[in-house]
Amino acid sequence: MRKIIILLVFICSGIAIQAQDTLKKFTFDGYTSFMQTVITDSLWMTQSMFHNRLNFNWYPIKVLKVNLEVRNRFVYGEMVTMDYAFGEKLSFEDRPIDLSHNWFSKPSWVLNSMVDRGNVELTLNKFQLTLGRQRINWARTFVWNPNDIFNSYSYFDFDYSERIGVDAIRAVLYTGVSSQVELVASLGKDTSVKYAGLYKFNVFNYDIQVLGSFENNSDWTAGLGFEGFIKSVSLRGEANYYKPIDSVGFMHDAFLGSIGIDKIFKHDFSVQLEFMYNSQGKKLPKSLVQYIDLNELYSTPITAKNPSFDRFNLFVNISKPITPLVSTSLAWMYYIENNMFFVSPNVSVSLKENLSLSFVGQFFSVAAEKERVNVLMFFGRLKHSF
């Protein structure tokens, strides 16, 4: 019976494809993917996941948009079986309103649904008000984003670039064709509320933003970000300074800054470089590194305040389409103080109009007391967009 229900979930998404765009007041799209993961550190383990995303947009009247986006995941394999808390971890979302539910959480498989967007947007000329779970993306660089204080991007979690939204009320006033003022109040952990503001403008062909936020029980922050170019090279940067409020004794001031350049050469060959300084970063004792579960280290939620554990972080990526259907890239990260590196090759093939196949490798290596600790992960993903 349960199998039938699961089947229905995926069949429904297929049927809905045909209903797409018949009514302009209502749009429906998304994707269904199957991803096979193989991980090896001391032993080999596998995980399989059916992943389905459904995006609904309803435009009842011209000034109103209702947005609902749901993510369904059916996960099974050794990584589920070996981890008794797998279901709990999968369902966990770092939000005060819990919109994630495990329909089934069995020792060997889990079926979870999560609402990661659910909001109403009102637009009155240059003014826009959005209430509910939404993605607020203030990032300007591509890998480490100190300015992105609401929904931090994780480079490692390539299968979920959408990220979970924040529960917030957001007011945007478009003060010009490329300038805007934003005010946001979002719910944080426990009873905390984060109040933030951003002003973005364009001057001398540069996009510049200044932002600030205050979160009770936590800290103040002020930030600056920019995007522009020198000849054919794009230049992007972000920086934030954090000051804990007096009552929080254990927190320290923090400064984070990232800067990046990228350029597209002939035949779409592109190169991307990024560097981040994180004042909170530290050198982990080598005796400790040996016992660190590297998977945990980079699957834990990344925040704008703590996007990496190292003080000096370097990223290089090169990419090149072999044909318009086959794109390849190779990324390299280096955590300078900890002498730790990450390498990730990626090949993506467009099989049909809406069907793509990707192979991604992620290799982590860190210098421990005696020898290097290595983790290799391999992902194969088939994705159908509709």
Place this chain on the structure above:
Amino acid sequence: MKKVLISFMVILLTVQCFAQDAKQIVAKADEKFRGKSNFTEMTLEVIRPKWTRSYTMKSWSLGNEYSLVVITAPASDKGQAFLKRSKDLWSWNPAINRMVKMPPSMMSQGWMGSDISNDDLMRQSSLVNDYSHTIKATETIGGKTCSKIELIPVEDADVIWGKINMWISKDDYLILKAEYYDDEMDLVHTEKASEIKTFDGREIPSKLEIIPASDESQRTVMYFKSMDFDISVTEGFFSQQNMKTVR
């Protein structure tokens, strides 16, 4: 000496006259196809011997300075938008709510693996102002008598081509064929226009084929589904706000 000088002046004047004529022909043809502003719905097919991929999009443009393009299909790219305001260029990805600033040099890049550049889609350079024009010959294309006009970029023009040859029909000012050359005067691609239809009261080609010189078995074909000219848009329409909401 005087005679030589006079005949030189006459030649110069004649050349000038021809140049003026050629410029006017290009200006008329350009205006006919694009208007002062326009809205276009089109399908773009990238054709290779073993496969085809198609994109559908809507675009709005005002002169050479302002352009907004939104992709309506395929599903994986739907909602992605590109905005150009003079030298400012942005892309918008709705799935991650991310605006990305791009350098103007992106204009010369191939668009999504096709044989056309961003400049072709969101035309930055002006066929009229950025080039000098000379009539080279009269030839027949698709049954229509055409003036073959050579376009050479004027000094300091910020254009991506080294030379363009255009065949413009004499009686109705349609660009029926064009050859685009790079800085080294090597042919990059050839454009062929056909299937004339009436859009918003103008008879213009509804099919535009772009054939790369490097491999003639490949092509990118643009099919215009609808076109409206001299629409009522102001530069204020080409905004980041609209980029996020057009569909």
